[in-house]
Amino acid sequence: MLPNNEPFADVAISTNTGSITDTFGNLTSTRSDWIGKTVLGYKICAYAGSGSYGTVWVGQNPMGESHAIKIIENGSFGSEELANQELRGIRLLKEMLPSHPNLIGIHEWDDSPQQLIYSMDLADTVPSRKDDPNHYLPDTLAHRIQYKGRLSFAETQEIVQGLIEGLKSLHANGLVHRDLKPQNIVFVKQIPKLADTGLITFDSSTIGVAGTMGYLPLDGTIGPEADLYALGKITYQCVTGLGVEEFPSIPNDLLKSPEQLQVFFLINRFWNKACSLNQKNRYQNIFDFERAFQKAFSPLNRKRSKIIDWFIFVGILVLIFLLLLLI
Amino acid sequence: MELTTRSELLARLKKDEEDSWNEFVSLYAGFIKKVCIRQNLQDSDASDIVQQVCMEWFRACKGFEYDPKKGRFRDYLCQMVSNAITKLKKKKRVQPELDEDSLCEDDPLQKMIETEYRECMVKKAITIVKSEFEPITYQAFEWTEFNGMKIREVAQKLGIKTNTVSKYRSRVKERLQKIIGDLLEQHE
Numbered sequence: 164m165l166p167n168n169e170p171f172a173d174v175a176i177s178t179n180t181g182s183i184t185d186t187f188g189n190l191t192s193t194r195s196d197w198i199g200k201t202v203l204g205y206k207i208c209a210y211a212g213s214g215s216y217g218t219v220w221v222g223q224n225p226m227g228e229s230h231a232i233k234i235i236e237n238g239s240f241g242s243e244e245l246a247n248q249e250l251r252g253i254r255l256l257k258e259m260l261p262s263h264p265n266l267i268g269i270h271e272w273d274d275s276p277q278q279l280i281y282s283m284d285l286a287d288t289v290p291s292r293k294d295d296p297n298h299y300l301p302d303t304l305a306h307r308i309q310y311k312g313r314l315s316f317a318e319t320q321e322i323v324q325g326l327i328e329g330l331k332s333l334h335a336n337g338l339v340h341r342d343l344k345p346q347n348i349v350f351v352k353q354i355p356k357l358a359d360t361g362l363i364t365f366d367s368s369t370i371g372v373a374g375t376m377g378y379l380p381l382d383g384t385i386g387p388e389a390d391l392y393a394l395g396k397i398t399y400q401c402v403t404g405l406g407v408e409e410f411p412s413i414p415n416d417l418l419k420s421p422e423q424l425q426v427f428f429l430i431n432r433f434w435n436k437a438c439s440l441n442q443k444n445r446y447q448n449i450f451d452f453e454r455a456f457q458k459a460f461s462p463l464n465r466k467r468s469k470i471i472d473w474f475i476f477v478g479i480l481v482l483i484f485l486l487l488l489l490i
Numbered sequence: 491m492e493l494t495t496r497s498e499l500l501a502r503l504k505k506d507e508e509d510s511w512n513e514f515v516s517l518y519a520g521f522i523k524k525v526c527i528r529q530n531l532q533d534s535d536a537s538d539i540v541q542q543v544c545m546e547w548f549r550a551c552k553g554f555e556y557d558p559k560k561g562r563f564r565d566y567l568c569q570m571v572s573n574a575i576t577k578l579k580k581k582k583r584v585q586p587e588l589d590e591d592s593l594c595e596d597d598p599l600q601k602m603i604e605t606e607y608r609e610c611m612v613k614k615a616i617t618i619v620k621s622e623f624e625p626i627t628y629q630a631f632e633w634t635e636f637n638g639m640k641i642r643e644v645a646q647k648l649g650i651k652t653n654t655v656s657k658y659r660s661r662v663k664e665r666l667q668k669i670i671g672d673l674l675e676q677h678e
Contacts, residue, residue: 381621408617411625415637428647435625444624 230282265329267358286349305345313404325355343393377407395437433459521610615669631662
């Protein structure tokens with residue numbers, strides 16, 4: 164049974180004190196307003212950031228588990244339709260894909276007329292804030308690209324493969340994410356997860372165009388194909404460290420670095436096709452996308468297996484040598 | 491991507507259309523900020539000037555009737571930027587005062603503003619071109635024109651024939667030149 168119809172177990176949003184209800188109503192809440200309060204059974208202990216249409220907090224339940232708590236005032240949406248859209252997204256994710264490793268886990272929610280509150284997996288904090296629990300900063304792909312610049316091919320491969328797995332589940336269930344971008348990819352115990360579920364919806368020709376400029380196909384394509392286009396752009400950003408608006412430019416040093424040649428130009432061809440202007444030239448489904456992605460990154464795997472082969476070979480030689488010594 | 495002409499943009503700004511405001515800011519904010527930074531202003535001061543010029547411009551254009559005979563739009567905007575920088579420098583006494591009302595053509599600030607303005611238009615044109623051509627087509631152009639790579643090398647790395655690289659390069663180059671010309675003309 165989903166918990167959305169249950170009353171608050173431990174409601175700090177109390178009409179007796181009026182404090183939080185009032186805060187919801189007049190849009191004057193500050194970060195400190197929520198610290199120490201209890202929502203959905205979670206004690207709010209730190210501010211996490213502002214998501215689409217709401218604020219996100221770090222909460223701890225009586226079992227000591229930390230989750231992210233998103234609090235959205237209905238008034239802040241501008242329209243009821245947008246509030247319903249967010250709720251629809253979290254319901255779909257919770258009901259259809261409750262525990263996929265690469266999709267953010269939704270735990271509890273309450274959708275009273277004044278606000279929508281829900282708890283979800285808490286992203287890791289960035290390494291620089293690990294020792295400072297009061298200043299939580301979520302580890303997102305956007306943060307990694309911003310602070311590291313370009314990611315290694317191996318790290319990119321691991322992250323994008325995880326996102327492909329998440330998308331495979333969504334698309335197989337007839338769902339589309341519609342707002343894939345580095346800001347919406349979080350790391351939970353170092354595993355990449357698709358977050359910001361507000362725009363998740365059923366794949367249908369009736370859905371409207373949504374998402375973020377730069378990650379949306381210019382031909383107006385919607386549905387799963389649009390998610391693939393966005394993932395192509397994300398791969399580009401991971402490898403080059405550039406902003407999405409720079410696509411398809413390549414930094415000069417990357418272009419001319421001899422050790423990058425073979426792998427890089429295969430990957431470049433991969434995202435050129437994934438983000439083609441013409442929908443017909445792009446990968447038609449997540450499986451085509453995955454095959455091409457793995458093929459582009461395959462020289463890395465071959466390089467790895469060569470190293471492993473070399474270690475095995477040396478190991479066997481050592482064993483033979485030891486055996487000969489024993490004999 | 492369609493080019494909005496200067497007069498269209500002005501008309502939409504006068505009608506308080508939100509997207510016209512965003513378009514104005516996206517077109518000119520980077521240019522204004524870069525000019526400020528090159529004038530050794532701090533980032534926070536540069537941001538203040540961007541906001542100030544955009545707001546001033548937004549207020550001014552409500553009663554503004556564009557008449558090309560009275561002067562170019564570009565000069566008017568450059569004058570606003572120049573005045574704002576000069577005023578701030580006077581206030582902070584960063585450099586000897588400049589005569590804010592008489593910017594002559596050999597004024598280094600004015601020259602620099604002109605250069606930055608052209609660069610801003612070139613960047614805008616590149617953004618438009620990128621949205622009009624396939625990634626591979628644009629890369630064939632960029633790698634040969636901007637990255638100094640040889641046609642044969644580009645062909646090998648993109649997995650296409652050398653004559654295709656040449657064809658792509660000329661197509662993008664031609665279009666880019668056309669857009670830059672149009673932008674400079676429409677926003678002058």
